[in-house]
Amino acid sequence: MQGRCILRSAALVGVRAVPVDVEVSVSNGLPGMSIVGMPDAAVRESQERVRAAIRACGFTMPADKVVVNLAPSSLRKTGSGFDLPIAAALLGATGQADAEKLARYLMVGELSLEGRVRAVRGTLPYAECARKEGLDLVVAADAADGAYLEGVDQLCVNALGQLRAMNLARLRIAEGERKGAGIDFASVRGHDMAKRALQVAAAGEHGVLLMGPPGSGKTMLARALPSILPPLDDDERIEAAMVHSTVGEPVESILSGVRPFRKVHHSATTAGLVGGGNPVRPGEISLAHHGVLFLDELPEFSSSTLQALRQPMEQGRILITRADGSVELPAKFMLVAAANPCPCGYYGDPSRECTCSATQVQRYQARIGGPLLDRIDIHVDVWRTDPSDIIRDAAPQTSSRELFEGVRSAREFASWRRDVLGDSERDDAEALLACCRMSASTGRLFEALARDALLSGRGITRVLSLARTIADMAQCKEVHEEHVLEAMGLRLRR
Known part of the structure; x- marks a missing residue:
């Protein structure tokens, strides 16, 4: 028996799927199957799963030489998602399935020994790849990370036997249901200044460092931040869901518009935080794309891990370079960090004495590193709330709904400035000075404050950006x- 068939599949590289041709050739020779094209161990093992699945579904496994080529050969193929396209191409090459119909699809799926099709991670990137290639996608029926994409039909199969009659059903795509975004600021007693700082941060997507003693409410404030962030727009939903789909995490909440909130433990490695491994896998900063990255106990992270944040904080992406090439991952996130001021946690606390020496305090705070601190726009001291304010004070607190209205109006005003006044979205000093429209007296005040505070060039641009956000919240064209005074107060720790 002789026959050939070429089908399309894809391989995950970072957060995108790269098309792969699955070429199967059946020819006279010693019986056996070989897979070439730089496969990893999981792909090489697929020949046993494919054999068992073909026989279990009532098809005939040819007693000839079978060669499977995964092209391009320069791209390393990983994972078990090539099982389904290899089996389908083999059926097409032997005339047991319609090769012309199979060629219309991009197929991804793992096979069980009984011929059932199992889901693999990355349904959404595969769907995007199929759309670009002008094909329809075929995956397992239990794939839970799909999302509607215009221009591509997403189909599914339960078992390999369905290819006999090409009995394909539409993939069921779960509709995201928007749920509450966690803690409401109304449940946080006191901390009015910290709430204001977080509102400014949400309005302008600024990074925040909350520093204070244990139990002062830093984590609670950070967890309440998503409740005042606007929902994801359509493009942001797909971009964020693409990352989560790549690592096999649920995408329903993201597709409903809820921004990601990633809380990272201080034991996280550099690869776990920024991405890495072989093949390259997105890290926490990419999973926080268009959302919030919360680093609790910031000084407890390793120095090398923290310094790896510097590039993505400025560029909104991370480039990971390996011997076989570079992979770019999205990483546009709001950084919210919390830290104790010293090892014992009570340096500066008005009611409890700190037991650390000045050297210990200095060494502890130096763990964060000046370059990273310089990239965090807002620095806020969070002190413990008086017990009477928690136990007896029944005064209503500012709710997330009220704070959200300020965030929404500020973002709408900023959008109006760019559309009507022609303000640039760039964040360099020249563009920020132009859109701030400061008077001569305001400019002199800012210059004097910057000189007294020994602000770096980056520090000056970050204060300008903060001042512009605060002016947007006040619906002012000019800063x-x-x-400027409020921006300087938020930038400099007291």
């Missing part, structure tokens, strides 16, 4: 002195 006034009070906006």
Whole structure:
């Protein structure tokens, strides 16, 4: 028996799927199957799963030489998702399935020994790849990370036997249901200044460092931040869901518009935080794309791990370079960090004495590193709330709904500035100075404050950005002195 068939599949590289041709040739020779094209161990093992699945579904495994080529050969193929396309191409090459119909699809799926099709991670990147290739996608029926994409039909199979009659059903795509975004700021007693700082951060997507003693409410404030962030727009939903689909995490909440909130333990490795491994896998900063990355106990992270955040914080992406090439991962996130001021946690606390020496305090705070601190726009001291404010004070607190209205109006005003006044979205000093429209007196005040505070060039641009956000919250075209003073207060720790 002789026959050939070429079908399409894809391999995950970072957060995108790269098309792969699955070429099967059946020819006279010693019986056996070989897979070439730089496969990893999981792909090489697929020949046993394919043999068992073909026989279990009532098909005939040819007693000839079978060669499977995965092209391009320069791309390393990983995972078990090539089982389904290899089996389908083999059926097409032997005339047991319609090769012309099979060629219309991009197939991905793992096979059980009984011929059932199992889901693999990355349904959404595979669907995007199929759309670009002008094909329809075929995956397992239990794939839970799919999302609607215009221009591509997403189909599914339960078992390999369905290819006999090409009995394909539409993939069931779960509709995301928007749920509450966690803690409401109304449940946080006191901390009015910290709430204001987080509102400014949400309005302008600024990074925040919350520093204070244990139990002062830093983590609670950070967890309440998503409740005042606007929902994801359509493009942001797909981009964020693409990352989560790549690592096999649920995408329903993201597709409903809820921004990701990733809380990272301080034991996380550099690869776990920024991405890495072989093949390259997205890290926590990519999983927080268009959302919030919360680093609790910031000084407890290793120095090398923290310094790896510097590039993605400025560029909104991370480039991971390996011997076989570079992979770019999205990483546009809001950084919220919490830290104790010293090893014992009570340096500066008005009611409890710190037991650390000045050297210990300095060494502990130096773990964060000046370059990283310089990239965090807002620094806020969070002190413990008086017990009477928690136990007896029944005064209503500012709710997330109220804070969200300020965030929404500020973002709408900023959008109006860019559309009507022609303000640039760039964050360099020249563009920020132009859109701040400061008067001569305000400019002199800012210059004097910057000189007294020994602000770096980056520090000056970050204060300008903060002042512009505060002016947007006040619906002002120009940045006034009070906006500059508040921005300096948020930037400099007292």
